[in-house]
Amino acid sequence: xxxxxxxxxxxxxxxxxxxxxxxxxxxxxxxxxxxxxxxxxxxxxxxxxxxxxxxxxxxxxxxxxxxxxxxxxxxxxxxxxxxxxxxxxxxxxxxxxxxxxxxxxxxxxxxxxxxxxxxxxxxxxxxxxxxxxxxxxxxxxxxxxxxxxxxxxxxxxxxxxxxxxxxxxxxxxxxxxxxxxxxxxxxxxxxxxxxxxxxxxxxxxxxxxxxxxxxxxxxxxxxxxxxxxxxxxxxxxxxxxxxxxxxxxxxxxxxxxxxxxxxxxxxxxxxxxxxxxxxxxxxxxxxxxxxxxxxxxxxxxxxxxxxxxxxxxxxxxxxxxxxxxxxxxxxxxxxxxxxxxxxxxxxxxxxxxxxxxxxxxxxxxxxxxxxxxxxxxxxxxxxxxxxxxxxxxxxxxxxxxxxxxxxxxxxxxxxxxxxxxxxxxxxxxxxxxxxxxxxxxxxxxxxxxxxxxxxxxxxxxxxxxxxxxxxxxxxxxxxxxxxxxxxxxxxxxxxxxxxxxxxxxxxxxxxxxxxxxxxxxxxxxxxxxxxxxxxxxxxxxxxxxxxxxxxxxxxxxxxxxxxxxxxxxxxxxxxxxxxxxx
Numbered sequence: 001x002x003x004x005x006x007x008x009x010x011x012x013x014x015x016x017x018x019x020x021x022x023x024x025x026x027x028x029x030x031x032x033x034x035x036x037x038x039x040x041x042x043x044x045x046x047x048x049x050x051x052x053x054x055x056x057x058x059x060x061x062x063x064x065x066x067x068x069x070x071x072x073x074x075x076x077x078x079x080x081x082x083x084x085x086x087x088x089x090x091x092x093x094x095x096x097x098x099x100x101x102x103x104x105x106x107x108x109x110x111x112x113x114x115x116x117x118x119x120x121x122x123x124x125x126x127x128x129x130x131x132x133x134x135x136x137x138x139x140x141x142x143x144x145x146x147x148x149x150x151x152x153x154x155x156x157x158x159x160x161x162x163x164x165x166x167x168x169x170x171x172x173x174x175x176x177x178x179x180x181x182x183x184x185x186x187x188x189x190x191x192x193x194x195x196x197x198x199x200x201x202x203x204x205x206x207x208x209x210x211x212x213x214x215x216x217x218x219x220x221x222x223x224x225x226x227x228x229x230x231x232x233x234x235x236x237x238x239x240x241x242x243x244x245x246x247x248x249x250x251x252x253x254x255x256x257x258x259x260x261x262x263x264x265x266x267x268x269x270x271x272x273x274x275x276x277x278x279x280x281x282x283x284x285x286x287x288x289x290x291x292x293x294x295x296x297x298x299x300x301x302x303x304x305x306x307x308x309x310x311x312x313x314x315x316x317x318x319x320x321x322x323x324x325x326x327x328x329x330x331x332x333x334x335x336x337x338x339x340x341x342x343x344x345x346x347x348x349x350x351x352x353x354x355x356x357x358x359x360x361x362x363x364x365x366x367x368x369x370x371x372x373x374x375x376x377x378x379x380x381x382x383x384x385x386x387x388x389x390x391x392x393x394x395x396x397x398x399x400x401x402x403x404x405x406x407x408x409x410x411x412x413x414x415x416x417x418x419x420x421x422x423x424x425x426x427x428x429x430x431x432x433x434x435x436x437x438x439x440x441x442x443x444x445x446x447x448x449x450x451x452x453x454x455x456x457x458x459x460x461x462x463x464x465x466x467x468x469x470x471x472x473x474x475x476x477x478x479x480x481x482x483x484x485x486x487x488x489x490x491x492x493x494x495x496x497x498x499x500x501x502x503x504x505x506x507x508x509x510x511x512x513x514x515x516x517x518x519x520x521x522x523x524x525x526x527x528x529x530x531x532x533x534x535x536x537x538x539x540x541x542x543x544x545x546x547x548x549x550x551x552x553x554x555x556x557x558x559x560x561x562x563x564x565x566x567x568x569x570x571x572x573x574x575x576x577x578x579x580x581x582x
Contacts, residue, residue: 017241017245017246017576018048018241018244018245018248020245020576021046021245021248021249021252021573021576022046022047022048022248024252024569024572024573024576025045025046025047025248025252027569028045028252028255028256028259028569029042029045031562031565031566031569032045032255032259034562035558035562037262037263037562038259038262038263038562041255041258041259041262044125044251044255044258045251045252045255046248046249046251046252049244049248050240051102051240052097052100052101052102052240053101053102053128053129053236053239053240053243053244054095054101054102054104054126054127054128054129055098055101055102055103055104055127055128055129055130055131055232055235055236056093056104056106056123056124056126056127056129056130056131057069057103057104057105057106057130057131057133058106058109058120058123058124058130058131058132058133058150059108059109059132059133059134059143060108060109060110060134060139060143061107061108061109061110061116062108063108063133063134063135063165063166064133064135064165064166064199064200065105065106065108065133066083066084066105067080067084067165067199067200067203068131068133068163068165068197068199068225068228069083069096069103069105070083070084070199070203071197071199071202071203071223071225072098072103072225072228072229072232073096073098073103074206075203076207077203077207080203080207084203091107091115091116091119092107092119093105093106093107093119093122093123093126099229099232099233099236100236101232101236103131104123104126104127106119106120106123106124107119107120107123108120109143109146110142110143124150124154125251125254126251127156127247128159128236128243128244128247129156129159129160129232129235129236129243129247130150130156130159130160130161131160131161131163131228131232132147132150132151132160132161132162132163132192133163133165134147134162134163134164134165134181135164135165135166135169136164136165136166136167136169136172136177136196137166137169138177138180138181138184139181139184144184147162147184147185148185148186148188151185151188151191151192152188153254154250154254155246155247155249155250155253155577156250157188157191157192158191159235159243159246159247160192160235161192161193161194161195161228161231161232161235162181162185162192162193162194162195163195163197163228164177164178164181164194164195164196164197165197165198165199166198166200167196167197167198167224168198168200168201168222168223174196177196178194178196181194182194193231195224195227195228195231196224197223197224197225197227197228198222198223198224199223199225201219201222201223202219202220202223202224202225204219205219205220205223206220245576246576246577249573249576249577250577252573252576253570253573253574253577256566256569256570256573257570259562259566260563260566260567260570263559263562263563263566265555265559269555272551272552272555273552273555273556273559274552275548275549275552276548276549276551276552276553276555276556277552277556279361279545279548279549280549282356282357282360282361283357283538283541283542283545285356286353286354286356286357286538286541287353287534287535287538289349289352289353289356290346290349290350290353290530290534291530291531291534292349293345293346293348293349294346294349294526294527294530294531294534295527297341297342297345297346297526298342298522298523298526298527298530299523300338300341300342301338301339301342301519301522301523301526302519302520302522302523303519304334304338305335305338305515305518305519305522306515306516306519308331308334308335308515309511309512309514309515309516309518309519310512310515311327311330311331312327312328312331312511312515313508313509313511313512313515314508315327316504316507316508316511317504318504321504321507342526343371346371346530347368347370347371350368350371350534350537351368354367354368357541361545361548364544364545364547364548365541365544365545366537366540366541366544368533368537369533369537371530371533
């Protein structure tokens with residue numbers, strides 16, 4: 001009698017292997033017990049177990065598993081009849097002591113009885129090794145799938161023997177059947193021994209006193225039971241310490257996989273999590289929309305600033321190094337326009353984001369605070385912080401330091417008082433306007449684009465009061481123009497003080513560099529301020545939606561934390577399922 005035997009896989013037999021598995025199982029128990037979803041699984045975790053190795057017999061009903069048990073136990077005829085029944089008699093795992101190990105006869109699979117199938121699954125989970133029983137009729141698709149599942153995912157490939165029972169049936173070609181079984185085992189064919197048997201022949205032969213001894217010996221040999229006995233002894237030869245740690249590692253891995261599955265949300269938890277995720281995605285989308293607009297529009301501002309510098313540099317006179325007044329005024333107008341354009345387009349993106357969220361969540365969503373300007377009033381700019389000098393005042397002072405005219409410094413002092421009063425008759429702003437109109441440099445600071453004075457110490461028809469109001473309201477936008485025009489005042493001051501023009505080209509490059517630096521600094525400042533503004537609004541939105549998202553956020557947080565911890569344990573368990581080194 002021959003068997004198709006694969007070489008035994010490597011296994012570790014050190015106590016330390018089992019200790020590692022049990023330590024990991026203890027950590028898993030603590031984790032799984034922490035939540036009702038996974039708490040029942042703690043009963044299935046491996047624990048210290050010095051009992052004899054368990055070899056479970058698994059396979060479809062009527063495959064002859066109980067007869068194989070009777071044959072392996074060499075039961076007398078009187079006991080065989082009580083054990084063996086053609087109907088699916090075995091309804092739960094039934095243990096039998098055998099040769100220092102325990103044979104566990106499991107209920108048949110594919111019987112259509114869910115309780116039998118569940119009992120069979122539990123028996124496989126608790127087994128150290130498997131005797132996978134099929135017949136010469138060959139396993140069907142469902143049975144083949146179950147065999148491959150046991151050998152693969154359940155990890156029994158190196159701890160199993162496939163028994164092809166009822167080989168003495170008519171029309172059974174032993175070699176053809178074995179080859180077909182081997183083909184169906186696929187990648188496991190070279191690792192799992194295949195033993196052809198006929199347990200009924202064996203039981204009948206040893207319990208028939210009328211058989212001649214030679215015939216009995218021949219039937220026993222052909223039955224394959226002795227060959228099966230040898231294979232089973234090979235499986236359990238490493239002993240409990242050599243086989244069980246790896247079996248328990250695979251069982252731990254299975255329980256952890258099931259724990260992951262139990263974190264698949266359903267019912268109220270699923271609905272709450274979906275609500276939270278939907279809100280989070282909506283808020284994230286709104287934030288990304290505004291930040292995208294911020295990046296785009298701050299880039300436009302930087303590009304326009306750089307382009308303005310190129311125009312100014314190109315316009316520098318070869319004769320005296322000055323910049324034509326028309327060019328300076330055009331750049332000032334461009335600076336004012338680009339500030340207004342940025343404000344409008346950026347806040348428009350904010351309104352779009354708000355409208356999108358409000359359409360979904362209604363009045364829960366807080367409106368964003370106005371960004372810098374009141375967008376309903378074109379041409380206005382945010383007032384400077386009351387505790388700081390205004391940008392207009394700072395620019396005027398800086399221009400005075402660079403040698404424009406003494407009157408500019410005096411204008412700067414006046415401008416400091418603007419922030420303390422209104423713009424009506426008798427106000428500081430009105431007095432400043434009066435004085436500015438008499439000072440050439442100050443008129444230039446005030447007269448952005450010729451919109452305030454007539455250029456000759458007089459006012460346009462809309463009067464002094466509106467001039468004072470213009471002075472106060474334009475302070476913010478004057479910051480844009482004066483900061484970027486600073487190199488022009490520097491150039492004029494240097495030219496007048498030195499009285500030389502030989503460095504015109506270098507000065508042109510200086511202008512380009514200063515504009516480029518201003519472009520970079522402006523974009524960075526806009527990005528920082530805009531991002532803070534967006535994040536502050538998003539924080540308010542998230543707080544306002546907390547009532548909708550709190551439960552789902554809690555469920556999601558619990559789920560993510562649990563799954564992360566389970567995955568860590570699974571990774572460790574997976575390493576323990578390989579050959580265990582000491």
